[in-house]
Amino acid sequence: MKNYDGIALFSGGLDSILAARLLMEQGRTIKCLHFYSPFFGHPGRVEHWQEVYGLDITAVDASAPFVDMLKRGPDYGFGSAMNPCVDCKILMMRLAKAQMPSYGAQFLVSGEVLGQRPMSQRRDTLNVIRRDAEVRDILLRPLCARLLDPTAAETAGLVDRSRLLGMNGRGRKEQLALAEHFHITEIPTPGGGCKLTEKENTRRFWPVLSRLAAPDVNDFRLADVGRQFWHENFWLTIGRHRFDNEAYAGLLREGDLHFKVAGFPGPIALGRSSRSWNPDAVREAASLVASYSPKACKASEEGQRISVRVTRGDQIQLVEVIPSRETVFHEPTWESARDELHALRKPEKQNRD
Ligand code: SF4
Incomplete structure (x- = not known):
């Protein structure tokens, strides 16, 4: 288990696939964690995803901590429906961080793109998520890293910052071009299918x-x-x-x-x-x-x-x-x-x- 450089949060969406593949292209070993609950996630698809996207994925049941968070009431409130996206991301990062020692990982990876979602991917919100999840020194967002401050993994030379990206905004053109670069033909539909939305x-x-x-x-x-x-x-x-x-x-x-x-x-x-x-x-x-x-x-x-x-x-x-x-x-x-x-x-x- 202890031979991974990083742990990636893997939703099954295109951004999470690309974030992991981008680091793997640099020779980094990445363990993808797919969190699921009654509201989101598809643990039954993990085998298929591993085959078609060439990733190493483990499904993790986040149901109990997620329901606990709902019961306490999300600190950052709900989105357009019952989706507590900011608290959800903070929780997933905390859960992923807790798994780092068992994989020997030195950094966390997330596929967020600056400005892609109104609530959870604004610059100030990305900072809040990083702060409240207590992952300031270990969180790497490879798809928009060039627009953010360098992280420890970059300054230590573990990850080559010049090969990371500066994606910004809601368009999917850059993501689709990158998917083509990685010969990914099965493109997940945007949205992710979280029932709480x-x-x-x-x-x-x-x-x-x-x-x-x-x-x-x-x-x-x-x-x-x-x-x-x-x-x-x-x-x-x-x-x-x-x-x-x-x-x-x-x-x-x-x-x-x-x-x-x-x-x-x-x-x-x-x-x-x-x-x-x-x-x-x-x-x-x-x-x-x-x-x-x-x-x-x-x-x-x-x-x-x-x-x-x-x-x-x-x-x-x-x-x-x-x-x-x-x-x-x-x-x-x-x-x-x-x-x-x-x-x-x-x-x-x-x-x-
Ligand atoms: S859409 Fe659902 S799974 Fe995604 S961040 Fe929001 S609450 Fe979490």
């Missing part, structure tokens, strides 16, 4: 963070599955198809309610809350779950009694319901999440290095 996912994740007493990684994974409904602090997720129903099996934990219409095909649903479910909330949830079983709805219209089996641990209860979507449970909207996030906005934190 998307409205649809913010709508799912925000109630978990704002309403549960102590949300954890499993909660955010559950929020990514099925239809989401909330009533006060009672959370109901209803499977949309077989894959959702199967996913619940791996997410179910002590205290959860498991709903299934008795005697008819229909979805599986999980109920979760920081407090005990009262009988009214259970009945409302059961009625909503039954409304997603067309056969149960038809049978109910024909006068048949419909029951939903509600299981909690080894306790099973049959709840008689009329299937209905007129309910106290509601699907959270992007607009309400956005308004709550806006209300949290702090004045910009001091961004000087």
Whole structure:
């Protein structure tokens, strides 16, 4: 393990590929770390990336520290949705720095380009990230290094500064030309696919963070599955198809309610809350779950009694319901999440290095 010159943060995006390859072209040995969580990352693609980009990549699960950061509240706030980009980068750099001794690495590499993103890649923000992650002496940004002060790796002669770049701004022309230089034909689409930047996912994740007493990684994974409904602090997720129903099996934990219409095909649903479910909330949830079983709805219209089996641990209860979507449970909207996030906005934190 201890034979690497540097550790690179590897998102799978083009910039992170180019940053690592640029240093490898100088003869430096680079270990790429691909951090993943319920919100970002694709650990299943690591093997493919290694093959097509000629990189040495290890996937690292950052879920728990990332969720801890969300729970504490990001110091630099959220971006256009629920994305805490500055705090995220600080955290990833801290995590990568902690791994340096095991790889024998002397510097950290990041593919940031000055001015490429409005929030996290402004010059002052790049300085803040470097300062707060405590990587001032070890962080190298090869794609825009010529526009920044020389780092220790450059002044010590470990990296040839004259072969680093001075990329600036949002255009991708220079990156694409460099990709061609490295004979990279599979160009990742820009954006990276972080779920926290998307409205649809913010709508799912925000109630978990704002309403549960102590949300954890499993909660955010559950929020990514099925239809989401909330009533006060009672959370109901209803499977949309077989894959959702199967996913619940791996997410179910002590205290959860498991709903299934008795005697008819229909979805599986999980109920979760920081407090005990009262009988009214259970009945409302059961009625909503039954409304997603067309056969149960038809049978109910024909006068048949419909029951939903509600299981909690080894306790099973049959709840008689009329299937209905007129309910106290509601699907959270992007607009309400956005308004709550806006209300949290702090004045910009001091961004000087
Ligand atoms: S887009 Fe997502 S993964 Fe990227 S820096 Fe922001 S929070 Fe982190």
